[in-house]
Amino acid sequence: MKPPVGGRPERVSLNVTDARLRRGARDIPLRPKDVAILQLLIAHQGRLVTKEALLAAAWPDVFVSDAVLKVAINRLRTALGDDARTPRLIETRHRRGYCLVGKISLVDAPALEAPEAAAVPRLPEARAIVGREAELAQLEEWFAHAAGGSRQLVFVTGEAGLGKTALVDLLLESPNVRGVRVGRGQCVEQHGAGEAYLPILDALGHLCRGLGGAAIKRRLARHAPSWLAQMPGLLRPDDAVNLRRRTGNATRERMLRELVETLDVLAREHPLVLVVEDLHWSDPSTLDALGALARRRDRARLFVLATYRPEETAAA
Ligand SMILES: Nc1ncnc2c1ncn2[C@@H]1O[C@H](COP(=O)(O)OP(=O)(O)OP(=O)(O)O)[C@@H](O)[C@H]1O
Ligand SMILES: [Mg+2]
Structure with a gap:
């Protein structure tokens, strides 16, 4: 992973249960579908994950086109501060899928089954919600x-x-x-x-x-x-x-x-x-x-x- 200009590489981790990404000191909420996609990429770090496998992980029951996946990947790149043209983390493998080329650690992740059967992670547990x-x-x-x-x-x-x-x-x-x-x-x-x-x-x-x-x-x-x-x-x-x-x-x-x-x-x-x-x-x-x-x-x-x-x- 290339370091960001002028500094050490930022530590990035995904908390699956809470659906949150931690980037350095930043704590960024993610959508459940994006968590499922990122979780699968992390499970296959350094290897190609096909579009079909990613779509099956995030939309297990529905036919969805590649365009929807592309939008989700773009959203993840924004959350990760990554860039499609010079990727530090998510690299596009033209027409085939995506590959996580950098390091993202997993926090509190439920075990993944086979990639095709990867489940959408469960929703974050109820937190102390006040004033509602x-x-x-x-x-x-x-x-x-x-x-x-x-x-x-x-x-x-x-x-x-x-x-x-x-x-x-x-x-x-x-x-x-x-x-x-x-x-x-x-x-x-x-x-x-x-x-x-x-x-x-x-x-x-x-x-x-x-x-x-x-x-x-x-x-x-x-x-x-x-x-x-x-x-x-x-x-x-x-x-x-x-x-x-x-x-x-x-x-x-x-x-x-x-x-x-x-x-x-x-x-x-x-x-x-x-x-x-x-x-x-x-x-x-x-x-x-x-x-x-x-x-x-x-x-x-x-x-x-x-x-x-x-x-x-x-x-x-
Ligand atoms: N009343 C509250 N008390 C404490 N924490 C809260 C409260 N409401 C929301 N939060 C926390 O704020 C964060 C954002 O809340 P939430 O995801 O529900 O917002 P949202 O309105 O659905 O946002 P979006 O439009 O992005 O979907 C969550 O971590 C949630 O737990
Ligand atoms: Mg919401």
Whole structure:
């Protein structure tokens, strides 16, 4: 690793559990997907990690294009103070993948399985979150309305680092919500229009891996086959191929109909929480889907919670 101009190389470490990067004296929060990518690069330090392996580590259940990975790598380079043209840490191996050429140590990392099966690290544990009692009580009240059958779409807004995600974590860990089915999806910064429905695919994948996941997957197979077809991580390879053949290239409209119907079916059976993080980076289809879910008149025990930074939507 080349030292930065005029100094010794900076010590860099990744704390997987807390999703934080330490660079010298700096402590930088990372997104869970970026942690999964960096963790895999660290596990294979000095060796090429293919784009496919990195995509599988961060988006285990969803088809995602290389462009999304590129954006995540750029974000990591910014956090690391690295430069794609003269990399000290992450080197691009043209068309194939990336290689960690410098040293980053791991702190408190769960063991990695095979690279293909590398799991997204678990979310940071609850820290002492202070001064959010009123906001939490309000969210709990709205969740109670949703659990009673009156669907709710709630936005948690505030500038970067203000504590939106921390508040959502608090709600999900609160006694009345713990044990409820939760699907959590992350919007990622993308160039252009972005991949349609990426955060919702992410959230459905999360739902299928969580409480009652097998039953949820059966509902998707029945009511939302074109969604399940895009989630190869949840299917046996043969089933994935067959399903894709059967559903073809589903239109956005058909996907929207399937989604709305499936979430209604699921939310009639049990309360359901859908979290969409960082909506300011959303693709247009995801915004349409949230709008359609909110406009439905039928009763459903559905609680949709979206976070966003208003200053970024104003700039868009
Ligand atoms: N009320 C609070 N008390 C103590 N720590 C907090 C509080 N709110 C947030 N934090 C801490 O501040 C950091 C940033 O919070 P968080 O990630 O929730 O922000 P965010 O609004 O979701 O940011 P972004 O827009 O980047 O997603 C985290 O380490 C979190 O634990
Ligand atoms: Mg956040």
